[in-house]
Amino acid sequence: MxxxxxxxxxxxxxxxxxxxxxxxxxxxxxxxxxIPATAExxxxxxxxxxxxxxxxxxxxxxxxxxxxxxxxxxxxIMAGCxxxxxPVLIAAVEGVTDPTYPLELMQVxxxxxxxxxxxxxxxxxxxxxxxxxxxLGPGWRANATIGRALRLVLINAGGALPGVYSKTxxxxxxxxxxxxxxxxxxxxxxxxxxxxxxxxxxxxVTAFKASNFCNISGGEGxxxxxxxxxxxxxxxxxxxxxxxxxxxxxxxxxQSLHEAGLTKRDIRxxxxxxxxxxxxxxxxxxxxxxxxxxRGDEKNVWRARSPDEIYIAVAGGPGxxxxxxxxxxxxxxxxRPA
Amino acid sequence: xxxxxxxxxxxxxxxxxxxxxxxxxxFPYVVIAETPNPIRQLxxxxxxxxxxxxxxTVIDGLTLPPAELQARMHDAVKLIHxxxxxxxxxxx
Numbered sequence: 001m002x003x004x005x006x007x008x009x010x011x012x013x014x015x016x017x018x019x020x021x022x023x024x025x026x027x028x029x030x031x032x033x034x035i036p037a038t039a040e041x042x043x044x045x046x047x048x049x050x051x052x053x054x055x056x057x058x059x060x061x062x063x064x065x066x067x068x069x070x071x072x073x074x075x076x077i078m079a080g081c082x083x084x085x086x087p088v089l090i091a092a093v094e095g096v097t098d099p100t101y102p103l104e105l106m107q108v109x110x111x112x113x114x115x116x117x118x119x120x121x122x123x124x125x126x127x128x129x130x131x132x133x134x135x136l137g138p139g140w141r142a143n144a145t146i147g148r149a150l151r152l153v154l155i156n157a158g159g160a161l162p163g164v165y166s167k168t169x170x171x172x173x174x175x176x177x178x179x180x181x182x183x184x185x186x187x188x189x190x191x192x193x194x195x196x197x198x199x200x201x202x203x204x205v206t207a208f209k210a211s212n213f214c215n216i217s218g219g220e221g222x223x224x225x226x227x228x229x230x231x232x233x234x235x236x237x238x239x240x241x242x243x244x245x246x247x248x249x250x251x252x253x254x255q256s257l258h259e260a261g262l263t264k265r266d267i268r269x270x271x272x273x274x275x276x277x278x279x280x281x282x283x284x285x286x287x288x289x290x291x292x293x294x295r296g297d298e299k300n301v302w303r304a305r306s307p308d309e310i311y312i313a314v315a316g317g318p319g320x321x322x323x324x325x326x327x328x329x330x331x332x333x334x335x336r337p338a
Numbered sequence: 339x340x341x342x343x344x345x346x347x348x349x350x351x352x353x354x355x356x357x358x359x360x361x362x363x364x365f366p367y368v369v370i371a372e373t374p375n376p377i378r379q380l381x382x383x384x385x386x387x388x389x390x391x392x393x394x395t396v397i398d399g400l401t402l403p404p405a406e407l408q409a410r411m412h413d414a415v416k417l418i419h420x421x422x423x424x425x426x427x428x429x430x
Contacts, residue, residue: 027424062362108359163426164419167355 004039023078027161030151030176034078045073048083049090050338057090058097061104063159067093071157072149079149084127085142087335088205092117092150095207095331102209102329107160112172116210116246116327117147117179118313120193121203123335124181131181133317136213147177174213180315186251187314188258195264196332203335208311211243211326218253218320224260227253228267232274235324237290237301238282244309244328247271250321254314268307275303344368345399347392349375351429354417361418367408369399 007022009015019036023029035041046053046069053070060067069090076089096103096115106113119129130140138144160166168175184191193204218230235245249257249267257267279287282301290296294305304310309328316323348356350372360368371392377385399407420430 025424062359064362108355161424163428164423164430165355165358167352 007036028078028152028156030148030155032148032176035080037074037077041077042070042073045076045081045083045086046070048338049073049086050336051090057093060093060097060107060154060158062107062165065157065159067097067153067157072153075152075156076145076149079152080141080145081149082127082141082145084338085146085149087338088119088123088127088129088146089149089153091205091333091335092146092207093153095205095333096150096154098331100329101207101331103154103158106209107154107158108165108167110167110169111211112168112170112175113209113211113243114172114175114178115150116174116208116325117150118192118206118208118246119179119181119204119335120184120191120198120206121335122201123203124184129179129181131183131185131315135180135183135315135317136178136323143179144177147179150179151175151177174210178210178213180248182313183251183315186254188254189264189314192311192313193332196330198332198334203337204332205335206330206332208246208325208327209243209329210246214324214326216322216324218322224257224262224270227256228270229274231322231324232271232303235271235275235303235326236277237275237295237303238286242293242328243326244304244311245271245275246311246313246325246327246330248313248315248323248325250316250319250323251314252318252320253322264312265307267312268310271310272302272304272307276300343400345396346370347373347396349373349377351375354430357414358418361415366415366418367404367411369395369407369411371395371399 007015007018009018020033023034049069051069053068055069056066057069057072058067072089072093073086076086095101124131127142128140129142135143154160182192191200192206193202194200198204214234216231216234218227221230231247278300287296287301290301295302311330346356346360346368348370353370353372356370357366357368360366373388373392377388423430
């Protein structure tokens with residue numbers, strides 16, 4: 001990807017179209033249009049990272065591609081990032097290449113699992129990474145392009161060409177961009193990154209191995225028991241694919257639960273107790289597998305092995321909504337300013 | 339040539355992919371015993387003849403000299419990374 005090519009056209013619009021066509025033919029894009037990564041733009045993005053162009057961040061599976069700062073910059077430009085997003089993207093690449101994070105499996109398996117990125121700290125407001133209304137939907141550049149840039153890095157540096165090295169049977173729309181920040185301003189408890197040992201003033205990105213997206217509408221009922229039962233019964237075991245749980249609590253429910261005196265630990269334990277179904281509900285082989293994996297007993301299949309596999313963050317805007325993501329193996333990295 | 343003699347058992351749909359992944363680990367000449375995809379639904383009685391059909395490949399892979407195995411797979415390794423294919427909706 002680092003070799004340069006010369007494209008000519010009679011107009012800017014035609015040049016942009018030709019750039020997109022060329023990137024598509026080469027397999028450099030997720031299918032959407034790209035911004036051409038000119039030498040000047042690459043220099044700007046490298047400078048914004050505070051690192052050298054040839055700094056090696058990671059080797060990416062399956063093809064052991066070299067994710068240098070320059071390679072990450074090229075993909076960030078193509079994805080539509082701003083230069084100042086570079087430190088977030090570099091930290092995300094560091095997270096997904098931790099030896100305990102199953103990136104090689106995720107790059108090649110038939111299951112459409114994908115990284116989910118949760119951003120914490122001051123960088124959220126500085127870069128306008130949405131954590132409020134619509135934070136997982138379209139409309140915000142940072143959310144749309146940082147996740148997309150990570151996907152392009154995984155394709156281009158890792159070599160996970162769809163159908164060639166990536167064998168995901170269906171793929172997933174989550175593979176275009178799957179990221180939001182935590183709504184720390186309306187989180188009545190400590191922020192997620194503080195729970196993981198970082199300072200409140202630190203900026204971090206946490207990469208989860210994620211399998212799905214499930215919005216839980218829960219306007220019915222009053223009180224913590226009703227709220228948590230509604231959430232728990234919408235995250236049955238088969239949704240998870242062996243992962244734990246990331247619950248993005250909506251701001252209204254977070255406030256209600258906090259006012260009722262519940263801690264995050266209380267919520268995790270209560271959800272763990274509620275999110276289970278009788279063995280008779282499932283295929284026998286699945287129930288047996290889950291029991292063998294420590295997620296069940298003779299009577300029930302459990303959603304998680306223990307409350308420790310249930311992660312909680314607060315996000316989104318007002319409304320009786322929460323988001324359940326089958327997710328686990330979080331890797332949190334400090335975002336180092338340039 | 340290196341380590342423990344090994345044969346990969348894989349369904350035909352994923353055979354080229356299996357060699358591709360083996361190549362990323364430095365073993366492009368891995369011996370692959372193939373059987374038609376899928377097998378997950380097969381009862382033991384149906385699975386047994388599938389295994390028997392592959393057994394000679396397994397024996398060859400575990401016992402023949404590496405040079406002979408490598409010569410047999412001369413054409414297969416050309417397909418490890420299909421040139422000019424950036425995406426595919428069917429097995430390649």
